[in-house]
Amino acid sequence: MTLLRIDSSASxxxxxxxxxxxxxxxxxxxxxxxxRDLAATPLPQITEDWVTARTVPAxxxxxxxxxxxxxxxxxxxxxxxxxTLVIGVPVYNFSVPxxxxxxxxxxxxxxxxxxxxxxxxVGLLSGKRAILAVASGGTAVGSDIDYATxxxxxxxxxxxxxxxxxxxxxxxxxxxxGTLAAAHSQIDTLxxxx
Numbered sequence: 001m002t003l004l005r006i007d008s009s010a011s012x013x014x015x016x017x018x019x020x021x022x023x024x025x026x027x028x029x030x031x032x033x034x035x036r037d038l039a040a041t042p043l044p045q046i047t048e049d050w051v052t053a054r055t056v057p058a059x060x061x062x063x064x065x066x067x068x069x070x071x072x073x074x075x076x077x078x079x080x081x082x083x084t085l086v087i088g089v090p091v092y093n094f095s096v097p098x099x100x101x102x103x104x105x106x107x108x109x110x111x112x113x114x115x116x117x118x119x120x121x122v123g124l125l126s127g128k129r130a131i132l133a134v135a136s137g138g139t140a141v142g143s144d145i146d147y148a149t150x151x152x153x154x155x156x157x158x159x160x161x162x163x164x165x166x167x168x169x170x171x172x173x174x175x176x177x178g179t180l181a182a183a184h185s186q187i188d189t190l191x192x193x194x
Contacts, residue, residue, distance in 0.1 A: 017135045027187055027191035034078050043103055085129070135172060138174060173183020
């Protein structure tokens with residue numbers, strides 16, 4: 001089994017989500033890990049050139065358009081190559097970090113990760129699972145002010161990944177030790193079920 005690990009926390013040395021993704025990876029004990037650190041290697045925002053290039057059929061693209069889409073193609077290939085995505089999702093201002101949103105913008109491509117049909121869009125990445133390691137000072141997962149996990153479930157489902165597990169460390173400001181202990185327990189349960 002191959003894991004795609006995506007870290008999106010701006011914090012590298014004291015990140016709770018990085019610690020949780022470390023633990024998830026260690027517990028799952030898979031053979032191959034693809035790593036994508038969005039803080040160490042930030043992704044660009046999409047541009048007008050990118051938006052135009054993605055609508056041109058591959059056979060008709062210029063070399064410049066191919067180059068414009070090359071990073072997006074690489075990110076999509078990483079997902080195709082993985083069986084499970086392990087994504088660190090720190091909650092910033094009730095939602096996902098801009099670094100993670102940039103990744104989403106680059107991988108959500110019609111004809112590549114989803115397609116439009118007469119009955120609506122269909123995801124093309126089915127058969128994979130995602131584990132979200134979520135950390136927040138006090139935005140409770142699933143609450144009315146949690147715009148991160150619902151969005152992540154939606155966008156993953158949009159591209160065909162509907163098997164989504166959330167490991168929640170969402171009360172760090174109130175009870176850091178208890179919150180981490182509960183998250184570690186969730187990871188242990190996840191590992192036993194694997």
